[in-house]
Amino acid sequence: NAGVTQTPKFQVLKTGQSMTLQCAQDMNHEYMSWYRQDPGMGLRLIHYSVGAGITDQGEVPNGYNVSRSTTEDFPLRLLSAAPSQTSVYFCASSRDGVETDTQYFGPGTRLTVL
């Protein structure tokens, strides 16, 4: 199993540009989520999904959209990038989303917005 994969690994955008961060998992997990990690701050939840067709907002959802059309994929869209969105983004998945399940993280995407 590849686990959780993310593409791209690095990305530089200009303010106002849009892009999609890709996330896929091959473990048949129902729960998937997106976090951002900034210096001096813990991982913060952006959006999450408890299954195909179901998404919800986390702690810091503004400026980001998600959709979940399949169990495997959970892309994160930045509609109009802002410098405040410069961060490292991690996708994660777990079997059912309960805290006793192990949560698996992808390798991350380092995004810089100029």
Added chain:
Amino acid sequence: SQKIEQNSEALNIQEGKTATLTCNYTNYSPAYLQWYRQDPGRGPVFLLLIRENEKEKRKERLKVTFDTTLKQSLFHITASQPADSATYLCALTDSGGYQKVTFGIGTKLQVIP
């Protein structure tokens, strides 16, 4: 609001010694506490989970304690090795699932040969 405190300064320790990392929390009564390891440029990797009614959990050279009175968890690595060098994150949640998890900023551990 709930707050997690981990020592943001790096912890340097000699190889073979026991490393002890601290996670303190306030304004919170978590049901579960997790510890993760994160290497530079990589995503966090789950290590251990401990429940509020458990005082201690062990896995190989790792030991976690959870004191709900002190609102503190200690994470121990015995017989530390240079390969243990990484940043260690603690994360707390009540029983609301992963969408309710709060992560600490992590403590960087450096094991010196």
